[in-house]
Amino acid sequence: MAVGQFTEQEKIAAVHLYLSDHYSYADISRKLGVDKRVIRLWVARFRRHGKGALAPRKGCLAFDPAFKMEVLNYHWKHRASYFETAVEFNLAAPSTVQKWEDQALLHDLRTLFPVKKGRPPMKKKPLEDMSTKEMQKELEELRMENAYFKKVESLSSRKAILTKEDRARAVDELRQEHPGFRLAFLLKLAGLKRSTFYAILQRRKQGDRNQELKEWISGIFHEHKGRYGYRRIQMELQSRFDRTVNHKKVLRLMQELQLSCQIRRKKYRSYKGPVGTKAPHLIQRKFRAKRPNAKWTTDITEFILFQKKFYLSPVLDMYNGEIVAYAIGNSPDKALVDTMLDRAFARHSKKKKLILHSDQGWQYQTPHYRRRLAKQKITQSMSRKGNCLDNAIIESFFGTFKSEFLRTEKWKSIPHFLRELKRYIHYYNHDRIKSRLKVSPVQYRLHHEPAII
Template identity: 55%
Template sequence: MIWELRHEFKLSLLLEIAELPRSTYYYYIKHMKDEDKYSEIRKQITDIFHENKGRYGYRRITMEMHNRGYVINHKTVLRLMNEEKIKCMVRIKKYRSYKGEVGKVAPNLLERDFSTSAPNEKWVTDVTEFSLFGRKLYLSPILDLYSSYLVSYTISEHPALSLVLNMARQALSVLSRGAEPILHSDQGWQYQHKQYQKLLKDHGIKQSMSRKGNCLDNAVIENFFGLVKSELLYMK
């Protein structure tokens, strides 16, 4: 009540000083008592954020809002999140494995075309680093772009060649007969090694590489690493 009286006094004073039109004055008086039309939306956004332990950003929260039957734009969700001071956790910088010549080993066969019509057409791989209690671990997976299925993975305390070779051998052991997928990576030194190249060639795997310093060429695996670290590691 006191809050309302103060605001009516301020508006009345503004009307006199600025010669505000009387219709504008009464418009503000009428709507001053209106409730926040986003109050329920704000609650849902906050609930979704905390239910997922801060892992969801505005895009995923927007998708979940749509799943719950709310019609809302992602820009509105972002604005409301900023007003509520909630923000998805910032991702950790990835391990960089590049050593060697630029673009001398394999062409970029993928060319950012991540669409597939069946399994085992296009695979992507990379190596990422985790820091755990003063120790470093390295994860090397292969993802199938058809369904983001984890074809194989290896974990090691060192980013050695064996980390990548063992990952590739695991994937080849479950590969359907006659399938010859493209296996895309960055220009990391492991992928430029002749032993790795020979392993792929002997099994009919077409090697593909990103352009130097262009993470968007392998965006799917980059996004996978970001989600793994944000949702399964750094929130704990």
């Protein structure tokens, strides 16, 4: 089937199949009869722009020259691939970027301007047939055209994307440098309406009304080392500065500042088949608790550091998402799980009922693990086989941990990494706002503890 024959719903369904972790790009491409690169592009556009990115475009979409230049500026400055650039600007095919680049490099930037359909324009008179006035006008337009493209190129070397404000600035600077340049022709080159141009100049005179807000957003983003998206930054603005801002405005300003979070990846799977006794699925995806230490969940995730594999085994309290305890080692063995249990049991009172949930990893099926839980009067619960959604709450933590910590930090040594890991867990528990709670996990627990008691 041709790519253009798929509906928006079919594309979204294909994306969800891949995100379920049960199907690869190749599996889905065989099912739909399209190249797997098409599926990969759908998934990337969905992750970057949401499901609206896959909506069909009505009619033949013509891109204006300014947008094409924005795309190429981003492609060149960030050294992005055609695929990455197409995803960033939600283009349907990476080959579009390649085509525009060929036009710009092999010919001239002016070839990016679309050729108008219909009756061809009248040919210019030969020089020998032009009057002196017509020749002067022709030379003036060539000078303006040359000056405009030089000005645009100088701006593009400093910014990844040229906005309408940038093009208006270029026109305004040219008018000041060359008072004889005609505004109408410069605006035609810039692809701007006269009203738009003057509106932008008026805003520049008044100053940026969002300047203070942008500084706050940038400060929060860098303070949290790029871990906060627009939703958490919105909540931080409310709690820290008592400033209520619509989340869409925060997102728009972050895009203007070119601030974006990291994307998550997949996790280590510990399932090795039936190696012991399975516990019933008691949680049933009810990831809420009325008090602390009523429902815990655990799992193991794998990552590579200093060319070695590491395994992190945390325990998470479903009441507030707090990391109760954790252990880290070079092997996902019983010793790792035992260390995690020793640290977690220090927070547990035998007088109160507690369920400890996990997947069907071999570590949690052993008699030794079950005996340790029974000794502490802890009830064991297990997810169903091959169903990661049954333990989605800790899967979410692993995704956050990897995108916010592993892929944004640099360490000099393993001891340095372990110190920073301890700091991050403390930050996650005490300082990082949790969307559901509107505050950090520890702040939520301390605020509600008197009411619980």
